Amino acid sequence: MSSLVKVKIYTASEPLVSWIYEGQTVWQAVQKAGVLQRGDCGGRGICGKCKARVEGDVLSLTSEEEEVLSVEEKQGGFRLTCKCHVMGETSVFLPETRIAHLKGGLLMFERYPGVLAAIKKVDTHIPPFNRNNPIPLMERVQWSFKDYELEISSANLNHIAELDQGDGFRINGGLLDKTVLRIHPQGQGRFCGLAVDIGTTWISCALIDLITGELLGETGALNSQIEYGRDILARISYVMDNDTGIEELNEKVVRDISLIVEELLDGLEIGSEDILEMTVVGNPVMLHLFVGLDPRGLGRAPYVGLFRRGISRRAATLGMPMHPAGRVLILPQVAGFLGSDVVACLLAVAGNSLDNFLVLDIGTNGEMVIVKDDMYFACSIAAGSAFEGGGITSGMVARGGAIDRFWLEDGEMKYSVLGIERPEGICGSGLVDLLNVLLDLEVIDETGLIQPDKYAGKWRNTPRGTELIIVDEAESSQGLPLVLNQQDVRQLQLAKGAVRTGIDILMKEAGINPQGIDEVMFAGAFGHYLNPEAVIGIGMIPGFEEHRIKPIGNASLRGALAALVSVREREEAMRLASCITAVDLADHPDFASLFVESMAFK
Amino acid sequence: MSSLVKVKIYTASEPLVSWIYEGQTVWQAVQKAGVLQRGDCGGRGICGKCKARVEGDVLSLTSEEEEVLSVEEKQGGFRLTCKCHVMGETSVFLPETRIAHLKGGLLMFERYPGVLAAIKKVDTHIPPFNRNNPIPLMERVQWSFKDYELEISSANLNHIAELDQGDGFRINGGLLDKTVLRIHPQGQGRFCGLAVDIGTTWISCALIDLITGELLGETGALNSQIEYGRDILARISYVMDNDTGIEELNEKVVRDISLIVEELLDGLEIGSEDILEMTVVGNPVMLHLFVGLDPRGLGRAPYVGLFRRGISRRAATLGMPMHPAGRVLILPQVAGFLGSDVVACLLAVAGNSLDNFLVLDIGTNGEMVIVKDDMYFACSIAAGSAFEGGGITSGMVARGGAIDRFWLEDGEMKYSVLGIERPEGICGSGLVDLLNVLLDLEVIDETGLIQPDKYAGKWRNTPRGTELIIVDEAESSQGLPLVLNQQDVRQLQLAKGAVRTGIDILMKEAGINPQGIDEVMFAGAFGHYLNPEAVIGIGMIPGFEEHRIKPIGNASLRGALAALVSVREREEAMRLASCITAVDLADHPDFASLFVESMAFK
Numbered sequence A, B: 001m002s003s004l005v006k007v008k009i010y011t012a013s014e015p016l017v018s019w020i021y022e023g024q025t026v027w028q029a030v031q032k033a034g035v036l037q038r039g040d041c042g043g044r045g046i047c048g049k050c051k052a053r054v055e056g057d058v059l060s061l062t063s064e065e066e067e068v069l070s071v072e073e074k075q076g077g078f079r080l081t082c083k084c085h086v087m088g089e090t091s092v093f094l095p096e097t098r099i100a101h102l103k104g105g106l107l108m109f110e111r112y113p114g115v116l117a118a119i120k121k122v123d124t125h126i127p128p129f130n131r132n133n134p135i136p137l138m139e140r141v142q143w144s145f146k147d148y149e150l151e152i153s154s155a156n157l158n159h160i161a162e163l164d165q166g167d168g169f170r171i172n173g174g175l176l177d178k179t180v181l182r183i184h185p186q187g188q189g190r191f192c193g194l195a196v197d198i199g200t201t202w203i204s205c206a207l208i209d210l211i212t213g214e215l216l217g218e219t220g221a222l223n224s225q226i227e228y229g230r231d232i233l234a235r236i237s238y239v240m241d242n243d244t245g246i247e248e249l250n251e252k253v254v255r256d257i258s259l260i261v262e263e264l265l266d267g268l269e270i271g272s273e274d275i276l277e278m279t280v281v282g283n284p285v286m287l288h289l290f291v292g293l294d295p296r297g298l299g300r301a302p303y304v305g306l307f308r309r310g311i312s313r314r315a316a317t318l319g320m321p322m323h324p325a326g327r328v329l330i331l332p333q334v335a336g337f338l339g340s341d342v343v344a345c346l347l348a349v350a351g352n353s354l355d356n357f358l359v360l361d362i363g364t365n366g367e368m369v370i371v372k373d374d375m376y377f378a379c380s381i382a383a384g385s386a387f388e389g390g391g392i393t394s395g396m397v398a399r400g401g402a403i404d405r406f407w408l409e410d411g412e413m414k415y416s417v418l419g420i421e422r423p424e425g426i427c428g429s430g431l432v433d434l435l436n437v438l439l440d441l442e443v444i445d446e447t448g449l450i451q452p453d454k455y456a457g458k459w460r461n462t463p464r465g466t467e468l469i470i471v472d473e474a475e476s477s478q479g480l481p482l483v484l485n486q487q488d489v490r491q492l493q494l495a496k497g498a499v500r501t502g503i504d505i506l507m508k509e510a511g512i513n514p515q516g517i518d519e520v521m522f523a524g525a526f527g528h529y530l531n532p533e534a535v536i537g538i539g540m541i542p543g544f545e546e547h548r549i550k551p552i553g554n555a556s557l558r559g560a561l562a563a564l565v566s567v568r569e570r571e572e573a574m575r576l577a578s579c580i581t582a583v584d585l586a587d588h589p590d591f592a593s594l595f596v597e598s599m600a601f602k
């Protein structure tokens, strides 16, 4: 494994630090810090949008850069960040970018290539107003779109009426099926879509231009249902115990999405009425609560909710911040706790030319799929929220301020922090790294017991037992020490055991062994920041070869985007949902013994 | 003209008084007081729903009553109020009715006979939940309605889910086009529609069962846009002067309708989501503001707004308190200030077998139509709000507390009050009666000048000139005297002159004279309470024979209801809108001279 190097990112507001592997690009460092940087060509060195001044230990100009950059730019130290490889400490200056996305940045694409959206743009001409035979504007608009129904808002028509001063003019209509939802003067405005991934802990959204495929923004926020319980069973319990539980939880997620959309639209010349279609993915409980349906059936055998297929609803029915007659499409679910997020995840990695692969999405309610020769075996795992920082003394989700990596340098423990200088807590990948380092040092033994005498670091005694102080209070951003104690280790053992048991049982069902798996794809924030060596080291996954382990970013959201932008992908999502074999772990005869075994470290 | 008799109405709350003509029924007295009384058969003496105990000077039992009433009921003094004719002072006891409708009661029907609604009821069966092959409820519902799309709310499905305990069950769906909007267990719930008439001053709504045609309620409220100006030109001015004017005025009417619907639903087992379709009528400015469209084009030549045809919109788009995917249908307008209210009014009186008739709707913005051998000539008149009490010192709209009639008894002025004992003000019909009485007494001369020396009533001098005190402060409900002064008379002269000019010009255009007109129909509150003799007496209308003058109640709302309940009537509305010839009074060469002439009293 190559070593980590530090990239300092100077933005208009605060300087950021990003740790990347030697040989990775400046662009990757910027992405990792969660900064939204332009790059229309997706890092192919063509568009020139990602250029920035770079100083430090980097490889020399590539042929693409020679081509795209001007003489003055080259003299001024400008580089295409996507083509500029970092070998040692480096600084990059991005004075005009905003730090939008410590909360996003895992989407890994900037423009969707094969747009085939359900929303179409229609180009037409509005005839002029004639005082001698005055026809009201709406009738002329209807005439111009004569094959279609109109569902344009009054504000929209009032705005167009301002232009209606005698001459005719050209106009674009945003079309859904046979209905025009929105009109803009030709060349102005956009017809947009929103993809939403509702996780138990985190909600991610991406805004896209449905005509050009251009990604306009991506961000996310904590799912504020968290105050009603960390995992889906806790949410179901709340509904069981409270008459208005469904409404309360529904309001939370509707409000969360509204706030995220507000943030996405901020600074863009796009209004919520320009969002004409929305795709939504999530686990079945999140989807039930999103539409306000009773999820209690999912909390008891035979674990059947009120809906399983995809749903199409009018935006207004769901209170979504978009065109009221726009469409909200919930992608199809599988069964039990396997929702449309799994389907979207597979959609995002489809067409990868691999025969056999494993996809892991390790969140509070995690899912995994083994694809073997076009057969799909999936299960959900109750890993708990440990890998999203839940229930861990110094845990936190993977956003600015989280320690995402630990390593040893000359016997001393080092760490890197996402986005900002001082750590606030430790996210999932940091916790896995930490466990792995402590196992190397034998501070944690095979059974998971902490052995303070094995390490000369700082320890303290508390009512919860002996704690290892990982970051001093003076170094942390909140003035509190970051620690690890025996309970934390136990939580992590349970979580990694659940993941490993899932993988083992899925492999059995698929009739495949680790050697037969071509690639292991880790979705989500956890996968993005993780250290493959550590994940194998703690036994969370079997001994796959490290180079086969790949982060795939927010694949669920990417799949939701694919279905948003392409009707062909929607069909593929339906096909996938019906092809997936749901494997029920708890019912499996080997579950108990595998689970107990997999909790140990060996 | 027969004389007025007093009917006392004892309700659960306050006692009411109603003045009717000798020979009218108790039911008419109850209606006139604005009390909502049941009567499913519409006063034909069949249903028995209108029965109540009656005491006083009434005709004896009719054969219908002999048939419908039980022996005990007859002994107890019960009558079918619709068949019980009043000859002198009478009391009726309605302990269980509520006084819903001092604000309504002008609809004049209880059940629509020829239901042919766009909303259909579908009856089907939901198969049982099978634990061995568990299919989510929504999928089974979709299967049961397999030819249709579903737009049922989550709350609706959650409610049905409570019944889904093993056995299958029968269910009714409320269908709009190819979409099921609402489901109810068989035999429960209703699928409803709302008809709305948005007047410049008053908004009326009626709630109806779209399957049975049963009228479920009717009420109204002041249009709170009034605070932005009394008439449509004032509203347009407000929009011109204020950037957010459209939004403000739109919010007012949306809120007004929401409050009216809340009142209508109160006490019924019907939720706003049971309202699946809505028809709306009004003048063009009111309709523009209802949908939030810029009405400014209606305020300047060539007086063209942004739309003129009918519009169909999703309820959610307009913020209407009904099923969000329900439909709001604005009936087609004519031109200029002639809106869908005129069309609805004609729709309501269509099929009356008359060849030639005149329909008058005298509100703040009034309209009139002459129908001659299937040709339609219509005009709008800016009568001002005098006949709705606007700008008149002691004026008020026709609701509880308004004096609706004046007459002389032994040279002394008498009056009747709507609904309650003490008068609060004088409504349009009262003002016309008052003028007529004062003309008889020669207190007002031909030119409209007040001659105090002609009448020994009470007079007082004020900065506004000499005022006739009509009701002492001790007798009025607010402790203020009700008065009439010279400015009031001038306002009324302008208003009646405008009406008369409209009639005269329309008759010219239609090539008809008063003798050729078979019937004069007065729509609205003004028409309901007016005294034909007085209207002719003050010269507001030509000398039609009195018995040809008929009140037709809230004909616009009735027409909106007809279009709501029958798709055939919708087609008829479209036909009518396109057949009507709009006559522009102000452009007419005779306008000025006719207007000046018609203001005089002679």
Ligand code: FES
Pocket: A038, A039, A040, A041, A042, A043, A044, A045, A046, A047, A048, A049, A050, A051, A080, A081, A082, A083
């Ligand atoms: S992203 Fe296009 S040049 Fe770097």
Ligand code: FES
Pocket: B038, B039, B040, B041, B042, B043, B044, B045, B046, B047, B048, B049, B050, B051, B080, B081, B082, B083
């Ligand atoms: S209304 Fe039916 S009997 Fe009177």
